[in-house]
Amino acid sequence: MLDRRSLLAGAAAVGVASFARAGRAADAPAIVGVSGPITGPMAQYGAQWKASFDLALEQSKAAGGPAVDYVFEDSQADPRQSVAIAQKFVNDDRIFIEIGDFSSTASMAASPIYQRAKLVQFGMTNSHPDFTKGGDYMWSSSISQAEEQPNLADYAVNALGLKKLAVLHLNTDWGTTAKNLFVKAAQDKGADVVATEAFLPGEHDFRSTLVRIRDANPTGLVLEAYYADAAVIARQVRELGLKQPIAAVGSVYSPKLLELGGDAVNGMFTQSNFFPDDPRPEVQAFVKAFQAKYGRAPDGFNATAYDTMNLVIALVKQFSATREGIHEGLAKIKDVPSVVYGSMTFDPTTRRVAGAKFERLTVKDDKFVLWDGTKPNLG
Amino acid sequence: MMLGPWLDYTVNGLIIGNIYALLAVGLALIFGVANLINFAHGSVYTVGAYIGWASITFLHTPLPITLLLVIVGCGLLGIAIERVGLRALHGRSRIAPLLATIGISLVLDQLVQLICSPDPRALPNQLGDRRFQIGGGTIGTLDILIAGIGIGSAALLYLFLRFTKLGWAVRATAQDQDAARQMGVDTDRVNMTVFAIASALGGVGGVLVGMYYNDIDPNMSFDATLKGVVAMMIGGLGNVPGAIGGGLLLGLTESYGIALFGSSYRNLFAFALLILILVAAPNGLFQRRRETPPEPLTGTFVARSRPVRLPPWLVAGAVVVAALLPLTNQPYLLQTLTNGLLSALLALSLTLVAGTVGQISLGHAALLAIGGYASGLLALDLGWPVDLGVPAAGLITAALGTLLVYPALRMRGHYVSIATLGIGQIVALVILNWTGLTRGAMGLTGLPPPEIGGFDLTSVRSVYWLVLALVVGIALLQARLLSSHLGRAWRAIREDDVAARSYGVDANRYKAMAFAFGGFGAGVGGAITAHVYSYIDYQTFSATLSILALTMVILGGLGNIVGAILGAVVLTALPEMFRFAADYRMLAYGLVLLLLIRYRPQGLLGTV
Structure with a gap:
């Protein structure tokens, strides 16, 4: 029978292992940290993100793009967990940009940690008007x-x-x-x-x-x-x-x-801002690829996540897969092809994108x- | 005033009330026999909806077959819940099965989500949709079917309980389990039957409601449980026909609330009605005569056990290790422990109120919310320095918390739990709707970090030390109180309210003191959390956190101070430890919780 002691000992061993994982050597591949819901009431949105991230990375890899990978930590869109994830990410040298969280409750609770650690927090769904006011490391491509x-x-x-x-x-x-x-x-x-x-x-x-x-x-x-x-x-x-x-x-x-x-x-x-029958070539290419991989039509959340991962890949190509490189790059990068916007350019003062097409x-x-x-x- | 819209509001209230009634009937049946508020009922309802969805989608079954499959599936699930999850806990304490149903609910919801994906699904209405004009609106055939099943099942149950041999056995078991067993009633079989019937009803409710909205998702459980419990409470705990009346009254109250003040106030009305009923007619509206509530009068609500005596050097050593921990460079670990210790402030407060005084509170996170908003607003609107605002928030929470809980002070057992659940919801809804003061849904942004004497505490390390110092300080103070005459009075109230009163202990006053002391600690905890996060809104301290806090306290051992801290840290760390399990993380957490309740219902360190 499983008694309490062996249960706790097992849990503790797992725990030490999982806590110790943060902060490994810096020569490993560049990694995007994603904080979002995989379980809990918002889990459907996390699942949509994943689908699009995988597609974007697969395409980039096939085209000989840079070696980028992501880790997805489940926050349940809960601030208690998103702040712990933030500490994990900022102290993991491999992580050069963070994406998420889904809700403002979870994202904005973690913002001070990212800001102090100078790691860009890219809130692709954070439309709260105060999100990017959290500091110059908070950026968002959410439709204003x-x-x-x-x-x-x-x-x-x-x-x-x-x-x-x-x-x-x-x-x-x-x-x-x-x-x-x-x-x-x-x-x-x-x-x-x-x-x-x-x-x-x-x-x-x-x-x-x-x-x-x-x-x-x-x-x-x-x-x-x-x-x-x-x-x-x-x-x-x-x-x-x-x-x-x-x-x-x-x-x-x-x-x-x-x-x-x-x-x-x-x-x-x-x-x-995203419509699968839109004749623009970038939209058609995305819809076709998504349909082929998952057998269903993508929606707006898929489009946003796909755009974001492509933006990250473009930033790595033009600048570097480092925290400073991303921070500078976001202000400088111009006309990144985008399903949602046609092309994305950030306003360096609001740290948001203007000009969504409807x-x-x-x-x-x-x-x-x-x-x-x-x-x-x-x- | 025109009659027209009021007729519509009445019809609408009755329609939604129907759905609440259907949920409440199952809950009332289980409560009547097992003396247990089944928090897994909403999850069974969700499972029922998904069984219906699967059989329609994959087997293309017609409605009667769909319903039959749901009845069989959920009936078996009910039997499994009783047999595997609850029977072993029998006779230990009332609180262990309650906690077990919370764990079961977590596991079921996670399983549904893993198997069926978190996406919402369409559940087509198989009845066809003929609509009848009533007043300015229409009602459909499905509305009538839902009402028919609710009222029909309540009537059938009533007849079953009154006129069949098994029904007599059920009632005998409800009145006195031990006596029933002595008379040769197979009480295990009775419990199993009741769980099967109630779960089948819950599942049918899930399918019909799913068809009604053409939308099911794995997160519909919590709201269903909440409204079902409120409806059952209004009808009277364990009163099956009363549950129908309770559901309809709840629906009508919500509908009229919307009519008068708008839709964002609907739940405020629902919970205000709950509190009103609890205060004015605690046996429910439909009890024929004033019976003594089916509640333990003595301390059987809390498990008896010998607490684990930790040697003082071990506790002191643990504190020293904890204080030295920041010197190793482990920010993620420190952040997790800080979260755990912030939860410990809540758990300390709850272990005092629930464990020592025996008032099981299910709305304790509201104290964090009050503390967080008080300190946040003092800083943002009045420009108070944070190191002044945080203790002030503690005092405000102590005062406001005691005031809010005042109507619940003369209640006992489950009544306290449900009342505090309602009060907690009311606090969250007031925060959401009182936009002028709290900024409503926008939340408080740009809160300054914690500070001491003008120095900002921004590093994980400094916040960790601050919270650790607070936890140790409050724990020492609480231990000192427990060993004073105050502690003895509190425990006397828990053990036997009536006896304590007859010895001249003013129970309400002592309960209020416990809430005030507990409110201070929790308020400070909420305030610091708010400043660490820099942003809070009404969802930051949600109802799920209240339930989590209760699991922490029970896990540590009710009333046990060190246990509360341990429980808080363990339950905060567990989901983090299970990160490797990715999608299965919360499932693993739920299973571990169930195992702990099964093998250690009195908590890790035992009840004090």
């Missing part, structure tokens, strides 16, 4: 909501002609920022925002919230949500008998939206298609 929301407002108000809007948003730093920016932009364009409703992550029952929205009498609904929430909301909107058109932020763009939403998402309007999309016959300019019937 300050850029996306006016675009969405233009789509909804001017292009689709929705003048009385109800906004449903996720009650997180991302959703709140998005909502505030959208409301301001929509009002500037002359629209009325007649209702705003916040919901918690994981919430599934929107019926009563939608009654409130119905009684505010909007001509259109706007969702600041991820795809799973958006699908559930759209179904309940239609079940309640609301016929208003729905416009949603780019993060709903995912094949999963169609799967989970079914009929209810037909006619939904969204925009995406394609206007709609769902038609259970597929995302480019919006053909037809205004919805507001009857």
